[in-house]
Amino acid sequence: MTLLAHDRYCDEIEHHVRQLRSVVTSGADLSATVPTCPDWSLEQLVRHMGGALRWVDQLVRTRAQENIPEERVPLHGGPEAEGDPAALDAWLAEAGKTTVAALREAGPDAKVWGWAGTSDAGFWARRVTHEITVHRADAALAAGLPYEVAPEVAADALDEWLQLVEWVQRNLPHAAADELRAPERVGRSIHLHATDAPAGLNAEWLVELTEEGVVWRRGHEKATVALRGPLTDVLLAFYRRRPLDTAGLEVLGERELLEFWLEKTTFG
Numbered sequence: 001m002t003l004l005a006h007d008r009y010c011d012e013i014e015h016h017v018r019q020l021r022s023v024v025t026s027g028a029d030l031s032a033t034v035p036t037c038p039d040w041s042l043e044q045l046v047r048h049m050g051g052a053l054r055w056v057d058q059l060v061r062t063r064a065q066e067n068i069p070e071e072r073v074p075l076h077g078g079p080e081a082e083g084d085p086a087a088l089d090a091w092l093a094e095a096g097k098t099t100v101a102a103l104r105e106a107g108p109d110a111k112v113w114g115w116a117g118t119s120d121a122g123f124w125a126r127r128v129t130h131e132i133t134v135h136r137a138d139a140a141l142a143a144g145l146p147y148e149v150a151p152e153v154a155a156d157a158l159d160e161w162l163q164l165v166e167w168v169q170r171n172l173p174h175a176a177a178d179e180l181r182a183p184e185r186v187g188r189s190i191h192l193h194a195t196d197a198p199a200g201l202n203a204e205w206l207v208e209l210t211e212e213g214v215v216w217r218r219g220h221e222k223a224t225v226a227l228r229g230p231l232t233d234v235l236l237a238f239y240r241r242r243p244l245d246t247a248g249l250e251v252l253g254e255r256e257l258l259e260f261w262l263e264k265t266t267f268g
Contacts, residue, residue, distance in 0.1 A: 003156040006108035009125035010100050012153055013053075016132040017096030020049065020139055024089045028143035031083065035141055036241045042142045046088055047078040049135045053095040056124050060102040064113045099128065116167050130157040134239050141241070147232070151194075154235045155203050158192065161238065162207065162216045165265050169213035176264040177213070185209045188257055191223035192238065194231035203231055207261075225253035238262075 004012070023042075024030070030043035037045060051070065058064070058073045070076050075095075079087040106112070108122030116123065133149055134157070140147040149157075169177040179185075190207040197203030206223060207216045227234055229249035236242040237249055240262050244251050251258060 003152050003159065004126070006122055006125055007104070009129045010103050012129045013100050013103070013125070013132060014096065016136050017092065020046065020132065020136050021089050021092055023139045023143050023145060024085050024092065026143060026145065030085065030088070032142055034138050036138045042139060043082065043088065045135060045138055045142070046092060049132060050078055050092045050095040051076045052131060053099040053128065056128055057095070057099040057102045060106050060110070060112050060121050060124055063110060065111070066113050116164055117171065126160060129153070130160050133157055134241065137236055137241050149232055149235070151197055151201055151203070151231055154231045155194070155197070155201055157235055158205060158238060162205065162214070166214050166216065176266065180209055180261070180264055181211060181213055185257070186211050188254070189223035190258055190261060191221060191226040192234055193220070193226060193228040194234050195228055196230045223253065225251065225255060225258045227251055227258060
């Protein structure tokens with residue numbers, strides 16, 4: 001399931017790059033620890049995201065049919081000078097510009113290597129959109145700045161995350177994925193319910209744990225545990241960027257199952 005058109009993904013990448021650049025130039029402490037990614041400073045987070053953009057640009061522009069190692073991506077690591085907001089901003093701006101241009105020129109159906117069972121440029125437009133959607137939240141939290149995301153983008157990000165978890169479970173050896181289908185958890189389920197979503201968006205999800213792996217669908221159904229709240233908060237909680245006790249979020253039922261899911265879905 002994909003909610004957005006290719007051009008909309010490209011528009012969203014441009015938007016989020018601008019927003020991330022505004023964090024870099026806001027006067028925020030680039031050496032500050034990112035609370036939701038404590039192994040990184042704010043500058044390291046931005047360099048990670050800009051490097052990911054340049055990697056995707058290289059993949060799409062060259063129509064790569066296999067992965068390209070980071071060391072073969074020009075300027076992947078960012079500017080040489082550390083702690084320089086102007087240099088970091090300029091590097092990030094160029095990364096966003098070239099990546100979006102490559103994605104627009106390629107169109108969604110161009111054949112490009114991908115890691116989740118889909119080998120086209122459309123996969124990368126969607127993947128980059130949601131990668132930067134979440135990392136911009138990390139940056140905003142680190143800088144103490146507000147964060148917003150369009151409802152249809154947040155809903156599609158949840159769809160994509162569930163698709164990635166499902167794909168990993170079925171295709172990659174992963175101990176955490178195996179634990180999700182342990183006999184004692186088979187038959188249990190998780191319901192996500194966005195309480196503020198626009199009419200017609202159908203921003204509810206049912207995630208079932210089965211012997212074959214995770215299965216999910218959109219809709220309102222009873223579950224072992226439910227997570228309810230504003231769509232952005234549900235998205236960030238499901239990505240482990242908001243604590244479950246965040247004001248406005250509500251957990252109903254077996255909280256331990258939801259906590260277990262969040263602990264084990266560190267892949268995707």
